[in-house]
Amino acid sequence: MATIKDVAKLAQVSVATVSRVLNSNGYVNPTTKERVNKAISDLNYRPNDVARSLFKGRSKMIALFVPDIMNPYFPELARAVEDVTNQHDYTFVLCNTDDDIEKEITYLNALQQKSVDGIIIVSSTINKEHIQHINVPIIALDRILSSDLSSVTVTNREGAKEATEYLKEIGCERIAHICGPENASNTVQRLRGYLDVVKDEDWFLSSYVVSGGYNFDKAVEVTINLLKDHPEVDGIFAANDVMGVGVMKAAQSLGLRVPEDLSIIGFDGIALGKTTSPSLTTMAQPIYDIGARAAEILIEHINDKELLRKREEFTVKLIERESTKVRR
Amino acid sequence: MATIKDVAKLAQVSVATVSRVLNSNGYVNPTTKERVNKAISDLNYRPNDVARSLFKGRSKMIALFVPDIMNPYFPELARAVEDVTNQHDYTFVLCNTDDDIEKEITYLNALQQKSVDGIIIVSSTINKEHIQHINVPIIALDRILSSDLSSVTVTNREGAKEATEYLKEIGCERIAHICGPENASNTVQRLRGYLDVVKDEDWFLSSYVVSGGYNFDKAVEVTINLLKDHPEVDGIFAANDVMGVGVMKAAQSLGLRVPEDLSIIGFDGIALGKTTSPSLTTMAQPIYDIGARAAEILIEHINDKELLRKREEFTVKLIERESTKVRR
DNA sequence: CTATTGTGTGTAACCCGTTACATAGAATAA
DNA sequence: TTATTCTATGTAACGGGTTACACACAATAG
Known part of the structure; x- marks a missing residue:
């Protein structure tokens, strides 16, 4: 690889002049500039970014x-x-x-x-x-x-609230929540949004909230258990789409029809939600x-x-x- | 950030010695080495990789x-x-x-x-x-x-052949293929594998091969057209899983049951195939x-x-x- | 006891750019 | 006409490592 010295030599100028041409700063005579540019293209010279980085930090x-x-x-x-x-x-x-x-x-x-x-x-x-x-x-x-x-x-809490309210609006009467891993801050926010809507409902049970760890397989598993324990659940808000699709898989494996028997809403708006049948309703993030x-x-x-x-x-x-x- | 000079000064040695300690090469007296290591940890020194890269190229x-x-x-x-x-x-x-x-x-x-x-x-x-x-x-x-x-x-052609043969084995009598974009070499290989199996069948039609561009939406679209034109098709080999899931979506939108009315096999073995209902049979790559x-x-x-x-x-x-x- | 080899350390060149500083002639201002 | 500013270019230090080479002393060999 050619270096700035090679260019300088070929163009018969100093390395400083070459550098000035490269960075378009300082004074350079147009004729000189042209000579330098010719040398650069003749040698197919490209400045070494490592050297640049070292100097610039x-x-x-x-x-x-x-x-x-x-x-x-x-x-x-x-x-x-x-x-x-x-x-x-x-x-x-x-x-x-x-x-x-x-x-x-x-x-x-x-x-x-x-x-x-x-x-x-x-x-x-x-x-x-x-x-x-x-x-x-x-x-x-x-x-x-x-x-x-x-x-x-993103507005995690507000979004979760809206998702849960949406399930209520469309007629769900027992809404469960599959939440994410405990240590993630957005798990907490989304759970809060859900609770904002349901905590004062007379049907609400704390066992309507189970953790799926933002994970597909885990969500399938916990949903199956949830739906067996609580066949009255007719709406599930999954804290992300991956789990939403897991919930759908679980429901279908139990012979439930989605959305007739169970409505499902996810969160995130990833492309995955469009691939399933039925496709997944979701609170989409940009x-x-x-x-x-x-x-x-x-x-x-x-x-x-x-x-x-x-x-x-x-x-x-x-x-x-x-x-x-x-x-x- | 501390430099090698700071370490050298603190340990009262030259930068060469520090460098020797860092890279475990050349002779260094154990006592000196210890002094250098202490200086390194006292200063929380970490060598500058950019300088190193410049020298080493x-x-x-x-x-x-x-x-x-x-x-x-x-x-x-x-x-x-x-x-x-x-x-x-x-x-x-x-x-x-x-x-x-x-x-x-x-x-x-x-x-x-x-x-x-x-x-x-x-x-x-x-x-x-x-x-x-x-x-x-x-x-x-x-x-x-x-x-x-x-x-x-991967063994694209052999895998495609195996996938198509599998559809035959399970009883499919009209097998179509959704292929990838023309310019990708694996599209060609997978198409060849498919043709190896079907080209001499008396039912085979060139219109059983359509391109889905390795793309979900495109695959849904072309599959719908394919199945409308050729309702006799009872097996589809999709050249990748994304399209395989698209085929499934298309079939379900047409009211076809999978796999009773239509068997679908994909290629790749990505996690997506496990999320659908039914889950997608596939030729999985490691x-x-x-x-x-x-x-x-x-x-x-x-x-x-x-x-x-x-x-x-x-x-x-x-x-x-x-x-x-x-x-x- | 001298020659050789091994051990331990320092000096300075090198990697390849950027830029502060120096220099000098040309253009403009006073 | 002289002082000042602008234009144009070069020299060399610098960034932070690595390592060839030099040097000195200790240990071992002959």
Whole structure:
């Protein structure tokens, strides 16, 4: 690979002049500039980003932490972050953390050593202390990690409330909830939204809430148990779509008709919900927009270290599909 | 951030000695070593990887090109590559190419400028010429890009043949095929496997093959048309699971029972196939293993520039689920 | 007892850019 | 006409590591 010295030699100028041409700063005589550009293209020269990074202390890389890219919520998020990242000439690094704090810390260190410019984090385990000594901008996504971090989230509680109310509206009289893992903040929010609607109903039982850990197989299993114990349940709000589809699978395996016998609503709005028969009604998040916005805010922080903390909250939107009865 | 000089000063040695301790090479007196290690931990020093990369000309980064991480086949692949990558202390860079050669070339250049150590590519557009002047090891995944590249693929043709034969065995008498996009090499292979079985059947019609572009919505659409034109079709081999689920959706929307009226088999073995009712019978690829193996071979190439080209082919395996009639 | 090898450490060049600073001629201002 | 500013370019330090080479002393060999 040609270096800036080779270009300088061929164009008969100093490396400083070549650098000026490359970065369009300082004075360069148009004739000289042309000579340098010719040398650059003749040698097919491309500046070494590593050397640049070393001097600048910045690497033009952005990392995204997700628990597991195999969870279908994350690919769209990752895609959004990558797209924005690329538009701004950053390179995108993906880190699967398994919500394992050890792995997260290892990544945090490795990325710092690589002078990564910023990190977007979806995590249930990282807290203020883990990141206080990190001098790279961090954005919390989907969940809030620390009071002094910018974040992009959604109206989990309100959305959950709306989902549950929707089930009531269409005529469900016993509504259960399959919630996520206890340690995730959005599990708590969505559960609260559900309880906001049902806790004062005379039919409400605490056993109408069971945890499916945001996991398909677990959701199938707990739903089967729930429906066996409580055949009166005619509506289920699943805290995410993966579990919503699990609930549908469970219902169908028990011979229940969806939505005639059981209405199901999910949360997230991932593509999976469109593939089932019947397709899944859901409270959809603008997943791509969330990821894109997080990346934009991160880049703002990178460009302006003094930028104040931002908190942005997207609203979720009901998508009526086939897993719920038609509104009367 | 502390530098090696700070450590050297604190430990009262030269930077060379610190470097020797860090890299465990050369002679270092045990006492000195201890002093250096103390200084390192006192300062919480971590070597700057950018400086290291500049000197070494290697960055400890590996990139994966996929058409689109939102296609559910790729997250598992990406996960595998990332896991292996991490085990060997590499950082994982994900690139969504949309099978757009412009984007691919842009990435190739950007990664070279970053001294990336190796690239794993899934692409239908990149060919020999695009990569001949690239001096970084490249592995072709899922599809073969160039005769001189190591690759990891699956037995597409044999798997397709087996899938089609399976439909025959369970009693299907008119078997159609929803194929992938024309430009993908595995589309061609899977189509050949299908034709190997059916081309000499007296019932076979060329209109039994339609393209669904590996896409859910497209597959739903073309299947509806196919089944309207050819109500005699009682078995469909979809070239991937996403389309297989689309076929199921189409069949159910037409009021057909699966598998009683129509048996459906997919290809890939992604998690999606387990979520539907009925669940999707498929020719499963060992997706994780494929990705992991590609990453391992890449690392072998990185460590040994003289390593000969390797061609590894994984076999696919029938997973009988509920979308096909039971074998008589 | 000298020659050789092993041990332990430091100096400085190198990787490849960027940029502060120096220099100098040309253009403009006073 | 002289002072000042603008234009144009070069030299060299710098970023933070790694390592070739030099040097010195200790241990072992002959």
